Amino acid sequence: MLTSKGISLLFTVIILLAIAWNTDITMVYIFFVIAFVMFIMAYFHMRLNMPDIEVQRVTQDTAYEDEMMNIKMNIRNNISRSASFFEIVDYFPGAEPGKENTSLFMLNIRAKEEMNFNYTMDCYKRGIWKIGPIQVVSQDALGFFRMRKALNVVSNIIVYPALFRVFAFPPPASGSVSWLGVETAKISGDSHEFFGVREYQRGDLMSRIHWPSTARHNKLIVKQFERNAIQEVTIVLDLKKGNDIGVGKETTLEYAVKIAGSVARYLMDNRVFVQLVGYTDEARVVPFGRGESHAFKILEYLAGVRSEGVYTLSETLEEASFITPYRSTLVTIMLDNDMDALSSLVQFKIKGIKLIVIALAGSTFGHVEGSEHLDEAGAREFDEALAGLEAHVYRISKGDKLEKIFETV
Amino acid sequence: MDKDKLYFHFANLGLVIMGILSIQKTVGPVMAALLVLGSVGGFLFSWYIRNSRPPHIDTFIGMLSLASAVAVLSRLYEAEISFENLLRIFSTALAWLCLFQTFGLKEQKSYSLLQFISAALLISSVSLALEEETVYILYLTAFLFTLIFAMRLDLVCEKQGRGSIIIGDREEVMGLWHQIKVGAIMFSIVLSLSAIVYPAVPRFNNLSLDWIPSTLLGLSEKNPILKLLPSADKSIKEDKVKKEQKVDDASKKRETAKAEIKTKGPEEKKEEDAKENKKETTERFKASDFNKNIDAYKIESLTIKADRDKLPLDQQASITAEIKLTDGSVIQATKLVDWKVTGTAKVSLDKDGKLSPKEEGTVQISASYMGAFSNDVKIKITQPVTPKKKKSFLFHLLMLFLWLLILALLVFSIIIFIRSQKLAAMFRDNPKEFIKEVYAALCRALKIYGMPKFDYTAYREFYDFIREFISARPGPMQALTEGFLEARFSSHEISVAHSRNALESFHGVKDVILEREEKNKFWKGFLFRLTVLDVLLVPK
Numbered sequence: 001m002l003t004s005k006g007i008s009l010l011f012t013v014i015i016l017l018a019i020a021w022n023t024d025i026t027m028v029y030i031f032f033v034i035a036f037v038m039f040i041m042a043y044f045h046m047r048l049n050m051p052d053i054e055v056q057r058v059t060q061d062t063a064y065e066d067e068m069m070n071i072k073m074n075i076r077n078n079i080s081r082s083a084s085f086f087e088i089v090d091y092f093p094g095a096e097p098g099k100e101n102t103s104l105f106m107l108n109i110r111a112k113e114e115m116n117f118n119y120t121m122d123c124y125k126r127g128i129w130k131i132g133p134i135q136v137v138s139q140d141a142l143g144f145f146r147m148r149k150a151l152n153v154v155s156n157i158i159v160y161p162a163l164f165r166v167f168a169f170p171p172p173a174s175g176s177v178s179w180l181g182v183e184t185a186k187i188s189g190d191s192h193e194f195f196g197v198r199e200y201q202r203g204d205l206m207s208r209i210h211w212p213s214t215a216r217h218n219k220l221i222v223k224q225f226e227r228n229a230i231q232e233v234t235i236v237l238d239l240k241k242g243n244d245i246g247v248g249k250e251t252t253l254e255y256a257v258k259i260a261g262s263v264a265r266y267l268m269d270n271r272v273f274v275q276l277v278g279y280t281d282e283a284r285v286v287p288f289g290r291g292e293s294h295a296f297k298i299l300e301y302l303a304g305v306r307s308e309g310v311y312t313l314s315e316t317l318e319e320a321s322f323i324t325p326y327r328s329t330l331v332t333i334m335l336d337n338d339m340d341a342l343s344s345l346v347q348f349k350i351k352g353i354k355l356i357v358i359a360l361a362g363s364t365f366g367h368v369e370g371s372e373h374l375d376e377a378g379a380r381e382f383d384e385a386l387a388g389l390e391a392h393v394y395r396i397s398k399g400d401k402l403e404k405i406f407e408t409v
Numbered sequence: 410m411d412k413d414k415l416y417f418h419f420a421n422l423g424l425v426i427m428g429i430l431s432i433q434k435t436v437g438p439v440m441a442a443l444l445v446l447g448s449v450g451g452f453l454f455s456w457y458i459r460n461s462r463p464p465h466i467d468t469f470i471g472m473l474s475l476a477s478a479v480a481v482l483s484r485l486y487e488a489e490i491s492f493e494n495l496l497r498i499f500s501t502a503l504a505w506l507c508l509f510q511t512f513g514l515k516e517q518k519s520y521s522l523l524q525f526i527s528a529a530l531l532i533s534s535v536s537l538a539l540e541e542e543t544v545y546i547l548y549l550t551a552f553l554f555t556l557i558f559a560m561r562l563d564l565v566c567e568k569q570g571r572g573s574i575i576i577g578d579r580e581e582v583m584g585l586w587h588q589i590k591v592g593a594i595m596f597s598i599v600l601s602l603s604a605i606v607y608p609a610v611p612r613f614n615n616l617s618l619d620w621i622p623s624t625l626l627g628l629s630e631k632n633p634i635l636k637l638l639p640s641a642d643k644s645i646k647e648d649k650v651k652k653e654q655k656v657d658d659a660s661k662k663r664e665t666a667k668a669e670i671k672t673k674g675p676e677e678k679k680e681e682d683a684k685e686n687k688k689e690t691t692e693r694f695k696a697s698d699f700n701k702n703i704d705a706y707k708i709e710s711l712t713i714k715a716d717r718d719k720l721p722l723d724q725q726a727s728i729t730a731e732i733k734l735t736d737g738s739v740i741q742a743t744k745l746v747d748w749k750v751t752g753t754a755k756v757s758l759d760k761d762g763k764l765s766p767k768e769e770g771t772v773q774i775s776a777s778y779m780g781a782f783s784n785d786v787k788i789k790i791t792q793p794v795t796p797k798k799k800k801s802f803l804f805h806l807l808m809l810f811l812w813l814l815i816l817a818l819l820v821f822s823i824i825i826f827i828r829s830q831k832l833a834a835m836f837r838d839n840p841k842e843f844i845k846e847v848y849a850a851l852c853r854a855l856k857i858y859g860m861p862k863f864d865y866t867a868y869r870e871f872y873d874f875i876r877e878f879i880s881a882r883p884g885p886m887q888a889l890t891e892g893f894l895e896a897r898f899s900s901h902e903i904s905v906a907h908s909r910n911a912l913e914s915f916h917g918v919k920d921v922i923l924e925r926e927e928k929n930k931f932w933k934g935f936l937f938r939l940t941v942l943d944v945l946l947v948p949k
Contacts, residue, residue: 005560012528020610020612021612029607029610029612030549030603030607031549032610033603033606033607033610034549034553034599034600034603036606037599037602037603037606038599041598041599041602084582085561085564085565087568087573102574103568103571103572103573103574104573104574104576105565105568105569105573105574105575105576106576106577107565107575107576107577107578107579107582107583108577108578108581108582109577115576115577117576119574139564141560141561141564141591141595142557142560142561142564142595143560143563143564143567
């Protein structure tokens, strides 16, 4: 309650009294009295200055990482006297470490006055956060005493991960034939949507011959139709506790989240159905879908993921194999030392699932107890296994420019 | 730097100056003037480098501070630990701190130390100069008011420094007059309440706490700091002695009282022994006359009086004795009584009761007449008082000149500061006017080198005129002239970039001029710098 200034004043009061008693000098008594009165007055002023305010905070529901969040605050003084020089401290756990508290220093608020003002906070890290509670810090006019009061004003906000632009990504598998598809794939097939014409090849049905073109070109020309199919991509994340290497925003999980979100958005923009799979203590799956609402579902999922799971990536892949359709694509974001996960990917290959592996170089992110980096022989074995899977591989290290990596296939 | 910080900065300078002024009796007017100059200089220096930290400044400041600490400590080794010396040390420390305020000017963290030292100086000097209470009450009130003002600003500046967002009408709440008004209200409340509380403050006398050993109150009587006060004769111990003396006088049990006084604690005994290093002697002076009409049985009391209690060696004191009879009549008995003089000084007493001292010390005089004993009178024999040497007219003239110099320096600093602030604002908001002002300032300064620009001289003509003078590097002057012509005559918008170019060119011209080798270089350079100081203070 006493600030450092207050403690100094208290000491001064005591010392002055001691000198005054020892010397009986009138002026020292006067000094003592003034210092003492200031001390007492400061205390009562602090008590009186504690405002009875009503605070309302209006903020957006969602924001992206690294964006500024605009907050509107409304303050109403409920008492019939003014209050001055008090502080409102708003708490946002998603801000940069050390800057979680935003201090608003109120110069003055009159009796029954209502004030509106705006301020901003930096959304440093993705997550589902609660802003608040608010602390009101009252002090006297000279800063000798300080008192805190908490106001339970809480707002919820989802901070989506910051995404980067993916310019190119390996095309997903042609898709499973299904009449459930709401759209046709832009590849030749057997639907009723006309796709084009081409020269006759052995085995083509006679019924597909387009006679007017054949007559015009003087050779056999057949009609082609679009195939009814949907392209499906399953993205699998490693959420095992302890597999998140690094500190702050430079961790493997943060990279994985950023990549998963950006790739998912790119694929959905290209009319691909995307599902997201990650296991913590239970399955956390965003089933196949696309469109804007599905994109936000995925972003919300990614905003909240933490590496708190008990399942390894290998186990997650085992579970994911049940929900990954044939002739679809599997994107796995994994550490570059996870041999078990690599073994689990074999079954997908057997099922005819196209594999895309995004391997994060764990050694560049730092060291975590319990996780061992592969030695040279191990790394070679990992590479060989990866090559055996005939997967499309991205290798990513800490500090890499992700946008550049996903510039070309 | 915004207005709040500016007010705060100068309020603290005010506190420091008040602290130094309060000790000018102790350190002497010359030293006080130097300290004030040093403090003002320190503040100006720190102001000058507030936004930029010249290379190696920290090392330089650190070394100077270390040197000052060594100098102060080495002097302490031989110096007598007296209050005056402590004040000197405090004031020197204050001037050093002000001189190197750069430590905290940006963050405003070290002001509290300055405030503390200023207050300590004020309080201790008041303790030393009780006879001039009125002056010190004025110092105290001014100090208190400025302190309240500074502390209010400190709160806002501290919050700003920590990145708080300031909400509210700053113009209204933090305006200078509003600040002064609020400060004055708080100041009057503090003083009024103090006046009410003051009579109720427990004192040793009115609470009769003198029987409590001061050690119980946490005050060691041996505490040298407390004994340093020259007014130590007002201490608890002295108070006790006086009271005991009063009791003795009332009961006339002289001998008993003396015994009681002597049965004080061993510490006091030692102290008294030290005081009475000289051997105590007793002299008796017989009566010069006898009055046979006085009946010894009718004597009610015998009282002696001295016309002074301190007697310089070159003067005389007059001692009189009166006998009060039971019928109420009083008889002058100066010539009738036998005198007894006990003490550490030699004195002579004539038949008319004139006491002539022969050496320094203390004497206790008593009288007796036919079995009646008088009260004791204590007289302290002191060194002859020599008239204070009157200071010469030249000294007062010098002092006046010094103070005028300080005043002029202060006014000059304030004017330069305000001008530089205006220029800095122009730099951003009105580049056209800024460039014109910079050019005009340079033209003014060039007069020092005997190159005035007359009204009828065209701008490019003037450049040709001074070209030889700045032949080492005429480029910046040419750029400044062209920049000025553009700002003066062109109708297109002049941006901050133009201001920046003009300022850079100005600094370039300044460097060329100051690098020249010529007679009276130092004085001309000094005057040149002074003339363009306002422009030099504009941050690049």
